[in-house]
Amino acid sequence: MAANESKPSLLVGVLSKLLHSSELASIEILPGALKDWAIVDLPPEAPKPSSHFPFVFVEGNLGIPQKVLHALYLAAVSLPWRSSGADDAIASSSVIILLNPAHQTALNARKSLMKEGHLDPEKELVLMELISRGSPECAKQSIVWDHRRWCLNRIYGMMGPVNTAHPLQFWASSEEMQLFPKIGPAVVQRELALTQHTCETYPRNYHSWAYWHFIIDVCYASICSSNNNERQQEFLRIVTAECIRIRRWIEQHVSDYSAMHQLFQSLTLLNRLRTIGVLIDEINGDLTTSMLINHALSLVTTYPSHESLWMYLRVALSGATTTELVEISDKLERQNLPSPYFKQQLFKWFSVSTEVHSCI
Template sequence: MTDASVSTCFRSLTSLLLKPPATIEVLPGDASIWIPDVEERSRSPFLFTENNLGVPEKELRRSYLFAVPVFSAARKASEFHTLEDPSNHIMSSAIQDLIDSSAVLILMNPAHQTALNARKQLIVRNLIDMGEELKFTAALLSSRHCCKQGELWYHRQWLLRRIYPVPSFPQGLITDMIPDSPNFYLPPNDLSAEIHLVSRACELYPRNYFGWTHRTICILSALVSGRSAASCSGLSLTSPTTVLFITLKHSQRLTEDAESPLLPDRLHLVFGHALTLVRAFPEHETLWQYLRVFWDESDVATAFVTSFVLPLQSPRMTEQESESPSGVQHACRFLEWRNQRLK
């Protein structure tokens, strides 16, 4: 591939990345696998359908190698011209190159701190719109390749702090619950959008520690005094996210008001939700742990143990055991935990 064609490939990719698309997926192989038609491939080696972007891995690597020197030169030029008028032609050209090249570098390497910091500096100088950057990071986090990287989640949290700042917190609130908690408040609609983003990322990569942590941080941001009721109203009581919200809200209220008449009814719904999840997915240890948090010895609990847990862990239930061997182990451990609790 000639330098001109690589440059065209790079520019084509950056124009698509900065739309930005709804989702991005890095595809194995080169463009010929995904776009057999030579003429169509010559126009653009990338797939873009219904605002979803597919980037063949070989084309991404070529664009990345082209972007590295472009980024280096643009960063030096932008630093040199920092105090000049942004409308200056040389300055604006360098800024655009910096925006374009950093986008490709981050797609290839989501942990590229230098590229992420360069974009932060451009945002501070109002040369990148924060709302557009939020959309760009959402597109990146829709890719399994990117959603595993903590640096990208930190970059998004940095954006949220700038878009939704909270000057100060009441004594003993969020900062006591999580040290160095981000100083921002998410309105209900934006909280739901963040939860949806995390849910998708964790479907792509279930052991997504940074994604789950981001979700917790966003929910904690809704616990700002006087605003949490509105945040909770935007969530469904059948959602695991609401479960976490209620649990954290409960912890907060215990310190503020020992008697909360609304809490028992809500936790009763949560307990029923936990029972339903364990019945449906007994092989998931996390759900058994979740059930323990809300466990309450009652007629419903006793019926659950008798009708589900005891038969599940019984050696005579060979068919169930073969279908969910891990579920059998979790049931045994749950019974041991319950017996210890009843002593």
């Protein structure tokens, strides 16, 4: 009996070793129980799922039956890992965050383990990325993205003084930028690739988009803090490429207002860089206010039943002149779009905006 009772706690350690293995390439929580996967045909070299190894592990790809993970989670939280040694704390906390990534106590324990040198923050980033890619639940938790930011600061240090002439609406101040991680273009690309994946797996993922905004903000701070023109242009190419990608993303995800909002905010950043002479035509990518208006207008006329696109158009027009507002209002009026309510709401906003413009 005692041996049977101790088995889940032993399996917590087995799973932890798999999660921290350098061979690990992906993580997936599988539906069902061990019995559903014990009968699956696997390659001869792969271990057969059993009560001693209730996992599917093939060529670095780890599958954990959901009922097995629930049992191991209960075992992990019941162990005295907070008052135990580093190995027990690493094992229990890794199993806990796999099922409950918003478990603040477990994440804080892992921060302490990194500070004490028991956990490598680079490997922690890899593990958290694998969990984020394998679990939609993980990607929608703000605390997971905060943990990722903390790890980046731990590895790369803080950026230090950043010289920005004037604060830019929607973006960090000079004081806030000093606390950003000092990461290079390769790390930026990796982080952006992760946000792209998590936005795909969990549609309209606000926290993933907020992290995307943070990484673009890091690019902006890097541009402002660097005296190396080549390095500035490298970060600029990343930002413009992301804006072009998001423009395509919006065309394929016409209900994702978070993406539309981020594109608009990013154009304000590019407009500032264009004004101060940092953004050159070679990498401009036609990312202008006029482009944004035309893009939103074309999508509204193609998919008029999506309220998010009407909101996108309204945001795009926030910097338009009275003449531009009247021209677009006339163009929409002439089109017999099957969403009169959204159009009427936009026209009400038009009338208020033109009155404001005429008073300026």
